[in-house]
């Protein structure tokens with residue numbers, strides 16, 4: 158019994174040769190082109206434009222976008238590979254990919270054919286950037302509480318509101334914005350009445366405001382986005398009117414797998430650095446690794462990294478198979494991997510002693526970066542809530558728990 162999954166086959170992964178090929182090509186690119194800039198990106202809070210252009214030449218912006226829209230293919234395992242490998246050395250870059258994915262997924266899932274043909278190919282080629290604007294000063298976790306509104310005027314919509322912490326906003330050509338288009342019918346149905354719209358760069362009334370200075374993932378910026386009566390045609394509406402909350406949740410279900418992969422990449426590198434250092438540094442006349450306490454640290458780190466990676470790839474695999482279990486596995490992977498990574502990075506710093514906290518060593522940056530992965534795209538408490546609720550919903554549908562019990566616990 159593999160409760161809550163059904164059979165042993167459900168815990169199987171399906172990694173194909175093309176995934177390993179992708180991993181190698183990303184690894185080689187990142188080591189050669191990106192890693193040498195990692196500390197400078199953090200210090201200057203800037204990713205060189207030519208580095209993004211080189212990543213575009215490699216086709217990396219097309220990973221996760223189906224071939225028919227100019228991408229490299231839409232499977233989740235490939236997105237995980239890309240995310241893990243970039244985060245192993247330069248986590249900030251993967252936020253640029255991740256924000257593109259946040260923009261593209263609602264269109265892929267619910268957009269019209271015209272929207273897919275218009276917006277996805279330039280994103281896949283790395284010529285244009287996307288951003289996803291949901292969070293507001295009032296509300297982050299409480300998505301249904303947002304106050305931005307969109308009012309219909311003939312065939313157009315007028316959007317008014319203020320978004321904060323929007324990744325990629327300063328480089329985005331397209332921003333997908335969530336706004337309330339009608340009041341919720343009642344308290345229990347607060348999630349109804351929200352709608353997504355694409356707002357293009359240069360739209361009158363759109364202002365990308367100041368950048369927030371943050372502790373980590375420097376190089377990737379978050380900005381305020383002000384929408385002051387921004388008009389868009391109805392063809393910029395993504396999905397059915399009023400269903401934006403559901404679209405946002407279905408998007409997060411998938412993108413949070415990429416966040417788990419970011420954490421796995423960071424933890425992997427911290428483990429590798431600690432392992433190498435413990436075998437090269439001597440203390441009391443022996444390598445650090447000769448001390449059992451250090452050996453225990455190393456194997457504990459490895460066990461956690463491998464478990465986090467498995468959960469992450471399992472979520473991606475289940476999503477690729479179209480299995481609904483992927484949603485709660487994705488939430489488990491997100492909170493588990495991001496918390497494991499914080500522990501692993503912290504232990505790696507301890508194994509390095511004083512060298513661990515020196516900026517040039519490049520480890521303390523990961524501790525600053527990893528904190529953010531526990532917050533964005535659904536803070537970890539919210540992941541726990543989502544995982545539990547989705548699990549109960551599935552088990553109720555399968556008749557494992559009764560409607561009455563399900564209603565009492567969620």
Ligand SMILES: Cc1cc2nc3c(=O)[nH]c(=O)nc-3n(C[C@H](O)[C@H](O)[C@H](O)COP(=O)(O)OP(=O)(O)OC[C@H]3O[C@@H](n4cnc5c(N)ncnc54)[C@H](O)[C@@H]3O)c2cc1C
Pocket residue numbers: 256288289290291292295296297298299321322323324325371374379529532533534535536537538539542
């Ligand atoms: C670097 C960065 C990039 C970001 N990029 C984007 C972006 O591109 N687009 C975008 O729209 N947003 C973005 N965000 C915003 C991010 O999604 C929110 O910060 C996040 O969802 C949490 O919302 P909040 O900050 O309002 O925290 P709150 O919702 O105020 O939550 C604060 C704390 O309370 C906990 N909490 C809240 N409700 C509950 C509950 N019911 N039960 C238990 N605990 C609870 C949370 O887990 C959290 O720990 C970004 C944030 C950061 C830091």
